[in-house]
Amino acid sequence: MPISYEASLEYAQAQDRTDPLFSFRERFLFPQHDGKDACYFCGNSLGLQPKSVAYLMEKELDDWAKHGVEGHFRARNPWFSYHHLFTDRLAKLVGAQPGEVVAANALTVNLHLLMLSFYRPDSTKYKILMEAGAFPSDQYAVETQVRMYGYDPEDAIIEISPREGQHIIEEEDIINAIEYNREHLQMVMIGGVNYYTGQFFDLKKITDVAHRNGAYAGFDLAHAVGNVPLQLHDWGVDFACWCSYKYLNSGPGAVGGMYVHEHHGNNPKSFRLAGWWGNDEKTRFKMEKGFIPQPGVAGWQMSNAPVFNMVAHNAALDIFEKAGISELREKSIKLTGYLEYLLKQIKHLPFGIITPAEPSRRGCQLSLLFAERGREVFEKLTQNGVVADWREPNVIRIAPVPLYNTFEDAFRFYEVLMSLQ
Numbered sequence: 001m002p003i004s005y006e007a008s009l010e011y012a013q014a015q016d017r018t019d020p021l022f023s024f025r026e027r028f029l030f031p032q033h034d035g036k037d038a039c040y041f042c043g044n045s046l047g048l049q050p051k052s053v054a055y056l057m058e059k060e061l062d063d064w065a066k067h068g069v070e071g072h073f074r075a076r077n078p079w080f081s082y083h084h085l086f087t088d089r090l091a092k093l094v095g096a097q098p099g100e101v102v103a104a105n106a107l108t109v110n111l112h113l114l115m116l117s118f119y120r121p122d123s124t125k126y127k128i129l130m131e132a133g134a135f136p137s138d139q140y141a142v143e144t145q146v147r148m149y150g151y152d153p154e155d156a157i158i159e160i161s162p163r164e165g166q167h168i169i170e171e172e173d174i175i176n177a178i179e180y181n182r183e184h185l186q187m188v189m190i191g192g193v194n195y196y197t198g199q200f201f202d203l204k205k206i207t208d209v210a211h212r213n214g215a216y217a218g219f220d221l222a223h224a225v226g227n228v229p230l231q232l233h234d235w236g237v238d239f240a241c242w243c244s245y246k247y248l249n250s251g252p253g254a255v256g257g258m259y260v261h262e263h264h265g266n267n268p269k270s271f272r273l274a275g276w277w278g279n280d281e282k283t284r285f286k287m288e289k290g291f292i293p294q295p296g297v298a299g300w301q302m303s304n305a306p307v308f309n310m311v312a313h314n315a316a317l318d319i320f321e322k323a324g325i326s327e328l329r330e331k332s333i334k335l336t337g338y339l340e341y342l343l344k345q346i347k348h349l350p351f352g353i354i355t356p357a358e359p360s361r362r363g364c365q366l367s368l369l370f371a372e373r374g375r376e377v378f379e380k381l382t383q384n385g386v387v388a389d390w391r392e393p394n395v396i397r398i399a400p401v402p403l404y405n406t407f408e409d410a411f412r413f414y415e416v417l418m419s420l421q
């Protein structure tokens with residue numbers, strides 16, 4: 001059944017009143033505009049701060065002051081095991097077993113580390129397939145990985161582009177390319193949700209086809225985690241990594257996340273670069289020679305956990321657990337659908353939505369491609385307290401985030417666009 005929306009403030013407010021997740025908004029701090037909360041549509045770049053963070057941070061500062069080094073074991077949340085506090089919640093969010101996820105390092109670092117484990121090319125299998133227009137950090141990472149082994153990126157990286165005149169990539173083209181390149185294809189490495197268009201790829205299907213054709217499947221989930229439902233374990237995904245400062249609201253430069261499927265993670269022979277934090281916890285402080293990896297992806301950790309950095313992550317994951325990712329997804333589909341409906345009522349501005357129209361092929365982002373006047377529209381939004389994101393040369397990205405955005409926010413956005421002559 002298509003949902004019947006209405007372009008009115010009364011309708012938007014009525015939707016908010018019956019939204020079971022409405023009160024979650026209260027848990028976040030909003031940038032202010034003219035003494036009011038801004039309409040914040042940038043959760044895909046930097047999520048908002050949970051109100052609980054300040055208090056929780058204070059608690060760790062107190063424990064540090066009080067205990068010094070003893071805080072590793074005596075803090076109220078001992079730092080030795082701090083990262084264990086939220087492993088289960090993180091695992092649930094990405095559809096993994098608890099032993100398959102760990103929070104550590106940062107996204108691009110983790111992508112390199114995981115590629116060091118999974119991209120072990122030889123003269124037959126050395127090619128990597130990715131989407132054209134991937135986030136630049138991913139492009140740089142993949143390019144330098146293939147160069148490290150002496151391959152030419154032009155030959156070793158297969159990029160799948162949208163068809164002529166289109167903006168999104170047909171999955172069929174990815175699948176055909178995997179099959180066509182099967183002899184030399186070592187790995188598929190794709191951004192699960194594209195940062196620019198908001199396209200959500202069918203990760204299960206891509207993983208299946210990659211495996212049938214003798215390649216690993218790894219994903220960068222920066223724009224997928226906390227946005228769309230994921231079942232990494234059941235889909236058989238080999239590895240994945242993500243950052244936590246976008247939809248996960250864990251603060252600027254927040255700790256990243258890693259996933260490794262248990263059949264690789266529990267194999268002590270899986271290659272990884274080692275550090276003491278990946279070593280068996282029982283023998284870690286014996287400071288002896290001979291790395292004994294912890295089972296699971298925990299054995300990929302290197303350095304001791306960045307506790308201050310993890311305070312916000314812990315607080316944010318708590319909120320996700322309380323809201324529930326399926327409930328969030330349900331609201332997200334409705335809210336993004338509403339914003340899309342409103343945008344379609346606007347006939348006097350020259351833009352189109354390049355994000356896929358099917359809810360199953362997108363998360364909560366809409367990307368508007370302007371033929372002209374894009375910059376002017378963006379500035380008008382900013383002046384009116386709407387925080388959106390500008391991408392050169394002509395795209396405005398907006399993310400109605402189900403945790404804290406409202407139907408009224410969507411309507412306010414529409415009103416600003418309508419007010420432009």
Ligand SMILES: *Cc1c(COP(=O)(O)O)cnc(C)c1O
Nearest residue numbers: 107108135137191195220222243
């Ligand atoms: C945000 C984002 C990054 C950023 O990488 P950092 O290492 O966290 O700075 C990388 N890749 C993708 C796909 C992203 O969306």
